[in-house]
Amino acid sequence: MATMQFVAKKIAFYPEDLKKMETMGHDEKMAYVKKIREEHRYIDLED
DSSP states (O other), rough: OOOOOOOOOOEEEEEEHHHHTTOOOOOHHHHHHHHHHTTTTTTEEOO
16 A cells, blocks of 8 residues: 555536535435535546
8 A cells, every 4th residue: 555646636526416405405415416426426636
């Protein structure tokens, strides 16, 4: 693990996903974010 490097990158979720998350509780929202990140349903933001 000493040779592993991690890169942080900024992302943004689509407006329809943000709107859907407004009505969710914390645990449900975290599960939804995990799901859409696994599906790569987000926008990579350039620095």
